[in-house]
Amino acid sequence: MTTLADCRALDAQDPLRALRDQFTIPEGVLYLDGNSLGVMPKAAPARIAEVVTKEWGEGLIRSWNTASWFDLPQRLGDKVARLIGAAPGEVVCTDSTSVNLYKVLFAALSQQKDSGRKLVVSERSNFPTDLYIAESLCRERGFTLKLIDASELQGPDSVLTDEVAVLMLTHVNYRTGAMHDMKAVTAAAHAAGALTVWDLAHSAGAVPVALNESNADYAIGCGYKYLNGGPGAPAFAWVHTKHAGQFEQPLSGWWGHAAPFEFTPHYRPAPGVGRYLCGTQPIIALAGLECGLDTVLAAEAFNGDHGAMAALRTKSLALTDLFIKLVEERCAGQGVSLITPREHAQRGSQVCLSREEGAYAIVQALIARGVIGDYRAGDSQMPDILRFGFTPLYIGFEDVWNSVEHLVQVLETGEWKREEFNRKNAVT
Ligand SMILES: *Cc1c(COP(=O)(O)O)cnc(C)c1O
Numbered sequence: 001m002t003t004l005a006d007c008r009a010l011d012a013q014d015p016l017r018a019l020r021d022q023f024t025i026p027e028g029v030l031y032l033d034g035n036s037l038g039v040m041p042k043a044a045p046a047r048i049a050e051v052v053t054k055e056w057g058e059g060l061i062r063s064w065n066t067a068s069w070f071d072l073p074q075r076l077g078d079k080v081a082r083l084i085g086a087a088p089g090e091v092v093c094t095d096s097t098s099v100n101l102y103k104v105l106f107a108a109l110s111q112q113k114d115s116g117r118k119l120v121v122s123e124r125s126n127f128p129t130d131l132y133i134a135e136s137l138c139r140e141r142g143f144t145l146k147l148i149d150a151s152e153l154q155g156p157d158s159v160l161t162d163e164v165a166v167l168m169l170t171h172v173n174y175r176t177g178a179m180h181d182m183k184a185v186t187a188a189a190h191a192a193g194a195l196t197v198w199d200l201a202h203s204a205g206a207v208p209v210a211l212n213e214s215n216a217d218y219a220i221g222c223g224y225k226y227l228n229g230g231p232g233a234p235a236f237a238w239v240h241t242k243h244a245g246q247f248e249q250p251l252s253g254w255w256g257h258a259a260p261f262e263f264t265p266h267y268r269p270a271p272g273v274g275r276y277l278c279g280t281q282p283i284i285a286l287a288g289l290e291c292g293l294d295t296v297l298a299a300e301a302f303n304g305d306h307g308a309m310a311a312l313r314t315k316s317l318a319l320t321d322l323f324i325k326l327v328e329e330r331c332a333g334q335g336v337s338l339i340t341p342r343e344h345a346q347r348g349s350q351v352c353l354s355r356e357e358g359a360y361a362i363v364q365a366l367i368a369r370g371v372i373g374d375y376r377a378g379d380s381q382m383p384d385i386l387r388f389g390f391t392p393l394y395i396g397f398e399d400v401w402n403s404v405e406h407l408v409q410v411l412e413t414g415e416w417k418r419e420e421f422n423r424k425n426a427v428t
Pocket of ligand 1 (some may be wrong): 129174
């Protein structure tokens, strides 16, 4: 049996533990929801205040040049690139994940419009906004969205046929934490003649991603989850350089123009990923995102040439392994089962549990104790889920022990059955 002392010993040996000092975490809170909204970097309030009072207040319009506002989307994109196996100049930070998905999926569909291929394939369990965006784009562009289970991508009866135009997947599933093998799946899609669109919402800052090495085509991701960019932070978009000269941007605004300040009447796309910008960028929000990105990049100092994510991944797996072990040792007989795959190569940085009864109320009871995870409703395919995200930047091994200790108490005492924990809130 694992003990609290064992967990403390792991913290004492943890080379990354000082990274936690980069964040403001409220007293008494054990935050296991960095997969939904990352915690606030300590640097963010002062940096945002500086942008507002100095750069906006004093610099005014001059700040587009003097404070480098103009190239912020590319400069931050270069920072994201270091976390997702991309090169400088290949990523921009802009718009929301949903909007960026619209842009990249449109681009991929345009490339396939003369191929005779009519299917966009995605997973039934994908995040709803991805499916909604794909649904409307397919309707608009004359394609059909085909929803599958991950297992249908493999084997002799694979759905990857010569009818598939685009395979659109979320790399790490938001609900189960299951992770695709990006390189293998991309190779299978390419062998079938399809292009790939990857959503990295639960990957960027959570697991190592190798976009170029995987030869992926398009990718997008979220700024406010593991990248700690703040609520509604700008998202990012990436395109492989092999498509750089030819992909279409449907939201052809002036910021994606090759020469926006020539004010010409006709659109001429900027080379490469720059054309994914649409209009004037949210500078204050981008400043918050930069603070978040810097907290993740700080892990580069701990792993030589292998990048921030290699160091963070080692700790992330140790944390999630420990959580699984403790839940299995201490919650046996409580009806809790593990949904997330056990194999390291098949999971992200979160662990999901299910329970026949009370999943929502158990999460509420934990939140009342300061242990913040979240709940995701089940459907015909999937039970209700208790979801716990482990962000190695600010979660330690004793935190894992304490979170399981609270879970044990909530289950053993039946505390979750209290009426107050069974009332539904608007945002779960
Ligand atoms: C969080 C998440 C989003 C969020 O999209 P927004 O446009 O920021 O609301 C999209 N897709 C996936 C897979 C996500 O996990």
